[in-house]
Amino acid sequence: MQQLQMPQAIFDRMLAQAKQAVPLEACGILAGRLPSGDEGGGCVEKFYEMTNADKSAVHFTMVPEEQFKVARDIRACGLEMMAVYHSHPATPARFSQEDMRLAVTPGVMYMILSLAEAFAPVLKSFSVEEGAASEVQIQIVKG
Numbered sequence: 001m002q003q004l005q006m007p008q009a010i011f012d013r014m015l016a017q018a019k020q021a022v023p024l025e026a027c028g029i030l031a032g033r034l035p036s037g038d039e040g041g042g043c044v045e046k047f048y049e050m051t052n053a054d055k056s057a058v059h060f061t062m063v064p065e066e067q068f069k070v071a072r073d074i075r076a077c078g079l080e081m082m083a084v085y086h087s088h089p090a091t092p093a094r095f096s097q098e099d100m101r102l103a104v105t106p107g108v109m110y111m112i113l114s115l116a117e118a119f120a121p122v123l124k125s126f127s128v129e130e131g132a133a134s135e136v137q138i139q140i141v142k143g
């Protein structure tokens with residue numbers, strides 16, 4: 001089973017960003033170190049808040065200039081892009097058909113943070129292969 005580790009501080013920042021964006025979707029990019037070999041998973045080390053150019057409650061588009069800047073920074077830090085994240089302000093952390101349509105970047109995971117239950121946010125991560133999404137376990141670690 002693949003497992004992804006995420007520091008509590010990064011989760012807290014994602015949650016703060018997602019809450020602030022309500023009723024719109026928030027989005028971001030997570031970078032970190034991928035383990036060598038095929039065991040999957042890895043550890044998230046950096047979180048980049050991105051602008052949702054769509055200003056929509058049901059989908060998101062990142063701003064290309066921001067994406068280029070982030071990609072450069074990730075490389076400069078010697079890290080790899082691990083996941084693309086967006087929030088679902090009012091629906092469960094389920095991979096929607098729209099999410100599948102947008103999941104076009106190979107080798108990255110897709111994270112969804114659901115605020116459907118205001119006091120119980122749910123974060124899920126998926127890897128997408130050949131049109132099928134499978135869940136990757138996320139472990140929140142101290143830090």
Ligand SMILES: [Zn+2]
Binds near residue numbers: 058086088096098099
């Ligand atoms: Zn979505």
